[in-house]
Amino acid sequence: MLKTLGAHVKEYTAASIATPIFMLMEVALETIIPLLMASIIDDGVNKGDTHHIFIMGAWMILAALLSLFSGCMGAKFGSKASMGLGKNLRKAMFENIQTYAFSNIDKFSTAGLVTRLTTDVTNIQNAYQMILRMAMRAPATILCAMAMSFFISPTLASIYLAAVILLGIALSIIIRKAMKYFDHAFEKYDELNESVQENVSAIRVVKAYVREDYEKKRFTTASQNIYNVFTKAESLVILNNPLMMFTVYSCILLISWLGAHMVVNSALETGDLMALLTYCMNILMSLMILSMIFVMISLSVASARRICEVLNEESDLHNPSDPVYEVADGSIEFKNVTFRYSKSSETPVLDNINLSIKSGETIGIIGGTGSSKSSLVNLISRLYDVDEGSVSVGGRDVRDYDMDSLRNQVSVVLQQNTLFSGSILDNLRWGDPNATEEECKKACELACADEFIQTFPDGYETHIEQGGTNVSGGQKQRLCIARALLKKPKILILDDSTSAVDTATDAKIRKAFREAIPGTTKLIIAQRISSVQDADRIIVMDDGKLNGFDTHENLLANNEIYRDVYESQTQGGGDFDEGGAA
């Protein structure tokens, strides 16, 4: 894991090394100050040497200024190194995600990927900054102050050593125990929030069943539980404070007592005693900070792990070594195709599919949810690879093609489609970056999108919000179809892409396809029988198997599933709605 992350900080190696060095300098200069102060007292005040006071004072000011400089440089390089790491991690993750195949994307959820690229990276860059600066500073302070103390008086300094060790052990025990409690507590806390979330989104059900009081009672119990686990966890953490105070006070008393004896016996000077007492605070405060840093860093380990998962994920699909760039025609052939989303699952999603489609044919695909209609068409543009058998397009196995070329010539309108923020034209030009406005308009006319775009005040320059939230479902689907048409593909696949378009418009789009792009092979997945019944042939999918593949009339006569669906939709079970009133 460290190796993976380390690779991305390489660019900032110099800054990463400079930061701790500057921090060390800052600390070292800072710890000299009390020592110089001791000299002011012992050699200046006690010996009546004003000149010495001034010289030492000047040295101290110099030390403070140099320390200031080092501190600021530490901040500068620390910021550069950590923000640079963040930048590189984001870049590397984003670039790697772009190479992902559909199967890789499925593995991580979209929300999961977004969190990894945003929150997790922020966590890591902050943790790195802290490691470079604070986590250097605290041990350095302890070491420097300890060294100074030993320099002044090894006997008294050993008291600190003992205190540091004892306090260190005690703190780590408390933290380790408390972390366990807190893990548990936060789990409970998440549960509570989830149940609130559930309640909010189901508020209509709660109110319809008049369950307000029941929900309140349940919530009070849960919130009492949270109270119990949190007070328990916090009761442990608060031991830190008195423990710290006890150690500091004990040290002060011990040093004072022993120090007084040594001063009186001339084994130590007054100023040195004062310096020692200053170091006492330095050392123990740093220890406290160190323990806090430890907690924060351990929290970022989870983030680091999640980031590495994304970085180390390799795409499941690879371009062939000697790829073909041109798709000859729009013919499609499935030979003994078996496909699973996960290698470990037993039942295949597609089971021994054999079919052959001629270039220019219009094919309807119908079947219940989970009958693998989408899986079938996703293999054509090689969004997934088959497990067994082969899928050929234009007479060649899809695995022989350059993936980009294949996908540019096999255009898919996905079921879960997305528009991006930008003008309508920007969105359309995803299909063809060089398309003229005229070409875009032509594609929109075919997809029956032109009619509503014209009604927008800004026409084709209308700004689409992120996710296309400012157009209706039906309009969005038609824009997506137009975008796919702009690729001028040899094969066009519509995966349930007109479900929100009313039946009349749906028919118009299909008519336009027939007339304007007769040479393009068209595959249309639909729930509505009316969307497919005028196709040349219709594929009936059932539970991952090819149940029928024939014309509407023949299927109606011979295929039970098809007849069933047909009857239910036309004779009493169909949709009454007009769909998205467009």
Add this chain to the structure above:
Amino acid sequence: MPGPHGPRGPKPKIKNPGKLFTRLMRFILRKYWLQCLIVVICIFISVLANVQGTLFMQSLIDDYILPLLGTEKPDFLPLLHAMTRVAIFYAIGIASSFAYNKIMIYVSQGSIRQMRDELFSHMQDLPIRYFDTHSHGDIMSIYTNDVDTLRQLISQSLPQIINSVITVVSVFISMIILSVPLTILTLVMIGVTLLATKYFAGFSSRYFLAQQQDLGKVNGFIEEMLNGQKVVKVFTHEKQNIEDFNKLNDQLFESAYNANFYAGSMGPINAQIGNLSYVLCAMIGGIMALGGFAGLTLGKLASFLSFNKSFNMPISQVSQQLNSIIMALAGCERIFGLLDAEVEEDNGYVTLVNATENADGSLSESDSRTGLWAWKHVHQADGSVDYKRVTGDVVFDDVDFGYVPEKIVLHNVDLYATPGQKIAFVGSTGAGKTTITNLINRFYDIQDGKIRYDGININKIKKADLRHSLGIVLQDTHLFTATVMENIRYGKLDATDEEVYAAAKLANADTFIRQLPDGYNTVLSGDGANLSQGQRQLLAIARAAIADPPVLILDEATSSIDTRTERIVQDGMDKLMAGRTTFVIAHRLSTVRNSDCIIVLEQGRVIERGNHDQLIAARGKYYQLYTGKTAEA
């Protein structure tokens, strides 16, 4: 959900922080005033213990070390006595520090629990309208973010501020006692620190603002592109994407680097100005001690230097904590905003009771479930009681309604359903079908007109009882994180296992439930994410079935389920509807055709009504909808 969702811009300025703070303090002190008093006293004691320890350094040097220097047989007994006193004070300080930390746990966790309970309890009583006009994310963030910052305010910021203030005051007094000139010098240096901080804070906040904006852009881009990642792949748009991303990412690096550089420099600047202050005091104090000026002894100087070091910290802490208080108060404003939101009004007094029929046909109340329901109407004028059988007779009389008063969505709706009838609403999306059903159970109140239920104005019926008498199956089913059994039982909390099985069987849900890994004890999570849409619908039907209400409101599922599951769901719904007055928002031809009365809605108006045959004969909108469907074939 209809309703405006406010854009999530930068945090608004708090209107009246003083008033909010007082309200918050009253909330805490109401229950914990004694604890809070003890906490303040304990903090005071623990600060004093610390200060007396530092002051002791003066007498240690001046009274116990310097006089003994050079003596033949130094007597350490007085020092031992003095140190014992200091040790005892220290012990008391430690004890009170422990005490106040411990008490604060109970105060902060207790107040937060109280806050949460009140929030949730109040939220349950809010009208549906509230949930329409506030996004669920915003409501949730009150429970998570706002309550959390509040907890930090109570448990950390408040005690720390009290601690810092007491420390500053007592250190300041001690410094004045030790040396007035050096105190003035220290104050001047504090002033320099504050100025420098302000100057640099201005720099860093400008870059931080830029960083926030750039971060927003990068995160927005990431979110948008990853959500559309499959489309990106299909359109082979990866290279362009990477290019765009790198531009934004580099820009973010620039601003983040600067922001963190300036912010990171604040610490060293503060610390070193503090050190300069220390150095100056040591120098000037040293010269003063040398000349014996202003009575400054060596011991006093040593003590003073210690105080000088511990004076800087609490001051910068206070300014930090003030910041977090402002943040927490912004959260408080939202919390109190929810607590102040008006609850659902309910002036109803007609209640729903179980009844038995007497020989003369009159009704009397019964304690047990009889299957016969009655409205108990206590007349307000004379206190007389009469019972009216619940039959499911619903009348809309010239009803106008709008979600917001300015925008009426239902106009002059007249409607009548006689008991046992099946009433279907049809019309295109946005015609007002769902709105009508929301009015019957008073999720919303109408602007004008009257709705009568068995001849009683529904405003007179207690909301809880009105809703008990209506079963609802919504189109988007909501299930809870609990077992299947508990989810069905939600319809009737005291239902026996057998009743649950019976309801599940009626809804055609029994078969698939028994195939789940733990049958009826399978735990559903994430709104039933482990079930298919159709299965969730079946559970919702079972939940309504177990409640056994006299009137049903059904919102049929649309085409997202496949035909075969759809039939099972349909069959379950049909069984549930048998013998009940049912209002159904119909999407299926079969439901529509079998209805006793079909209401055709368009843009909030009833444009046609009648049964299937009548409406077909009328050749109006219904005819068009019905035949237009198959015209394409």
